[in-house]
Amino acid sequence: MGWSGCVLATQLQALGVRVVGTTRDPASAPDDGLLRHPLRTDTTLSAALLDEIAQAEAVLCSVPPDAEGDPALRVLLPALQASPALRWVGYLSSTSVYADRAGGWIDESSEADAVEATGMQRRRAEAQWRALAVERGITSALFRLPGLYGPGRNALLQLSQGRARHIVRPGLVFNRLHVEDLAAVIIAALQRPAAQGLYLPSDDEPAPPQDVLAFAAQLGGFAMPAAVAWDDPALSPTLRRFYQSNKRIDSRGTRAVLGWEPRFPTYREGLRNLLR
Template identity: 65%
Template sequence: MAGAAPARVLVLGLGYSGRHLATLLQARGIDCSGTVRDTSAAADNGLQRHRLAPGQPVDVALREAVRACDAILCSVPPDADGDPALRLLDDALQQATSLRWVGYLSSTAVYADRDGGWIDGRSVADAGDDTARRRLLAEQQWRAFAQVRSCASAVFRLPGLYGRGRNALVQLAQSKARHVVRPGLVFNRLHVQDLATAVLAAMQRPAGDALYLPADDEPAPPQDVLAHAAALGGLPLPAAQAWDDPAVPASLRRFYNSNKRIDSRGTREALQWQPRFPTYREGLADAWAHGDGR
C-alpha cells in the first residue's frame, strides 16, 4: 500500500523529465523546487528554481532547500567523474538531516545489445561504452550516498522519453524527423507523464537500493512510430535510410545499434503502477489532441 508522499522535494535538473515531475508534485500539493543552469530563462509555473552549475558557488537558498527537503530526484546528465550535482552539493547534502529518499534517472543504455531479447531488473548492466560507464558510476555514487545516510534510494533505468512537445509529430512538422530503418530493430518508450507517476509511486513506497525499469507495453520499430505519426498528422514521411548508410550520422547509428525489449512487470508490481499511455499510439494521440504537429 502506498504511504504518504514526501512533504518537500528537490528536483536536481529541471529539464524535460524534471519539469514534468515537478508539475505533478505541485498538483498534488507537494512543496517542490528544482535546479537549473541558468535562472534567467522563463520560469516554470511559479516553481522556485535555484542555479546549479559547475564553477559557480552554491547559494544560500539552494543550501536551505537541500537541508529542508525530504526527497531528492536527480536528472542531471553524468560526466566522466559520475554525477556532477552530487559533487557540487556534497557539503549541503551532509547537512540534509530531513532527507529520507533519493532517486536517480539513469538509462537502459547501461545494457548491451540483446539482439531483440528481453531485459528486466535482474539483467546484468553489461554495456561497455563511455555513456554506460558514466551512468553506472553516477548510479553507484547515489547508491553509496544513500547507504551511508541510511535513507531509501531508487535508480530508474529509462528507455527513450517522449510526450507533448517532444515526439514524432513535432519532428515531422519541423522537418527534423529521420526515417532510419534497421530490420528487426525494436525498442520501448516511456511517456514523460508516466515517468512522473512512477517516480511519485517510488517516493510513496520507499525501499532500500531499489531498481526500476518503467516502460510502455509495446517494443516497436521506430519507423512504425514515425509512420503512425505521419498518418495521424497528415504529414509527409521522409525517405527511408538504412541505419548503416554513411549519410546517417555516427551518433544516430550508435542509437540504432542496440536492440532490446524491456520487461517492466517487476517494476509495475513493486510500485503498483501502470502507464497511462501503454503504447506510442495513445501517447501520440494525446500529443495531437494538444496541438503537436499542427
C-alpha cells in the first residue's frame, strides 16, 4: 500500500469498503490508520496476511516488476490460488509496455510491443496476473498508466524544494494522470468487472515536460531551473532512457467502458488544485 494505494484505500473506505494492504518496511509506513501487513520476498507470509488473503474479494498489486515478473505474486501465488473469496485481481502496469511511437497515438487496441528491459518486465508481470485470473476463472484488470502526480509528488513541490529537473527533448510529449483520477478509475473497474479488462486512463493533453514545469513555476512564483538536453552525458542512463520513448495516449475507450471522466483533464487543473 504505497502512495497510490493509500489514495485508493481512502476513497474505498469512504464507500464503506474494508481495505487491507501490505508494506515492505513497516517502520516507514505512515501513521494514517490504514492496516498494513509486512510483505517481503525473503520471509514467510504471516498467518494474519494469509487470513486476509483468504477473505479478500479483490486484490490489486502496485509492486514494481523485476527480471522475472512480479516479485509479490511469486510469494502470494499459492495463497491467491487457494483463496475461496477471490473474485477480481488488478495490476498497475505502465505504458512502457508499448515501444516508442515517435509521438504517435496508442489506445487499448495497440500492441504491447516493447522490447527494452523495463517494458518486458511489465509485460511479464501482466501475463502472470492474467494467468492467475484465467486459472481461477475470475475477472481481472490491467491498468497501463502514464506518469502519476498528485499530493506529495508534483512539479510545484519539486520546484519549491529545488529538486525540479528542466530536461528538454524537442518534440517529446507525455500524458499524465492525477493520482485521485487513478483511484476513481480503479473503483470504476471494480464496479464493472470484466473477464480481461484492459485500461489506459490518462489526461486529455499530451504535453512537453518543460511546458508543465513552466506552468508550475509561473503558478507558484518559482524560478525555472536551467535547461538540460535529454541526451546530456551528465544525466543518468535511466533518465536518458525515460526520455527516449515518445507516445500519446487515447483514453476514450477506457472512458466509454468504465463511464469515467478525469476530474483533472489536463495538468493545469491538477496543478491549480495542488497549489490550493
